[in-house]
């Protein structure tokens with residue numbers, strides 16, 4: 001079967017759907033279609049925010065950039081063309097209600113807490129706007145011949161003037177974004193930055209965290225130390241941008257110990273920064289950031305006849321305190337026992353060891369959990385091949401990119417969906433403005 005369209009969009013996730021609707025808002029006459037490999041649009045949207053669709057954040061749009069890990073400057077035009085306020089208005093217009101969770105990093109969710117509602121609303125809107133969606137159509141080949149773009153799936157050929165590529169990353173492949181389209185793009189001379197897992201649990205060399213798998217701490221702080229001995233000049237040149245970024249990274253939030261290391265919000269955020277330099281870094285964790293060393297010293301000395309363990313066990317989950325003080329005890333040796341000896345006998349130097357484990361704990365990351373389990377993909381089409389002001393390809397006129405297929409990723413908080421919607425909006429609008437004369 002062969003069909004002709006003005007604009008064909010490959011991939012019906014957040015970016016592709018928004019690209020179609022934005023193109024339509026520019027020109028009601030354009031023939032627009034979406035090709036989606038799954039049997040529905042937005043399979044990934046459905047599982048975001050634990051199924052509650054955390055689609056953006058309530059912070060000012062200017063504060064979004066420090067939550068973007070890769071290529072934040074590339075996103076200026078996109079995020080200012082379609083801000084979080086624009087997205088909220090759009091969501092309201094298609095009949096959805098939302099709520100802001102102020103105490104939860106100002107994340108914005110659907111009020112109903114049901115992401116399926118968003119999918120249904122998007123489907124209705126695509127229908128109303130006369131946008132054709134072809135389901136179960138996995139694009140396997142494209143040909144770009146000037147103004148003519150040919151898009152092939154196994155039983156299908158679409159010819160179009162303009163094409164928007166919004167095929168997502170390569171994490172959670174069961175949602176349809178399996179990364180394979182990137183190979184097609186490579187064959188069309190696109191530079192693809194290696195895909196790495198981002199927002200994913202971290203595996204650790206140390207074995208003690210594994211003993212308390214399942215235990216969580218509500219508020220810890222993690223920073224990243226570069227291991228200068230391992231960074232030779234070759235590495236320095238290759239990874240200088242990545243390594244430079246690490247100096248300022250400190251992330252606070254919850255953590256959960258796992259069978260292989262650590263997960264939870266703070267660990268997930270750190271994973272996004274170390275995924276390309278994991279061999280060259282160690283983590284430094286403050287397990288009790290709300291208390292200074294002096295305050296902990298005072299608490300320990302408050303009941304001099306009690307042990308250090310007895311004095312601090314209520315500050316953190318007991319099973320954690322048990323394990324971390326056992327580790328500290330091993331370093332202290334025989335002269336003092338944190339579980340048995342009176343706090344009055346604690347020397348300043350032994351206290352230093354306690355602080356080393358509680359507030360400056362070194363952990364060695366060995367690897368990250370697999371890309372298939374990552375919340376987002378780091379890597380994708382190199383931004384140097386795309387014009388940031390329109391999202392048009394620099395090597396093929398009429399080809400545009402939107403969403404996670406581009407080498408951009410952000411932290412948790414609703415930023416990744418906002419990026420998908422904003423880039424979708426800008427790509428759709430730019431392409432429609434360029435091609436609208438066809439149907440005028």
Ligand SMILES: Cc1cc2nc3c(=O)[nH]c(=O)nc-3n(C[C@H](O)[C@H](O)[C@H](O)COP(=O)(O)OP(=O)(O)OC[C@H]3O[C@@H](n4cnc5c(N)ncnc54)[C@H](O)[C@@H]3O)c2cc1C
Nearest residue numbers: 011013014015037048049139168176177403404414416417
């Ligand atoms: C478990 C989980 C939770 C998340 N939670 C949040 C959250 O709370 N907040 C947030 O902001 N972000 C969250 N994210 C990230 C967010 O979902 C993504 O960044 C966003 O959905 C990316 O949108 P996209 O349209 O670029 O790509 P996708 O949503 O991946 O869409 C790409 C689409 O392209 C289709 N496709 C791929 N290849 C082809 C092909 N060859 N032919 C045809 N179609 C193709 C796929 O089937 C898919 O439908 C979460 C991700 C996961 C996995």
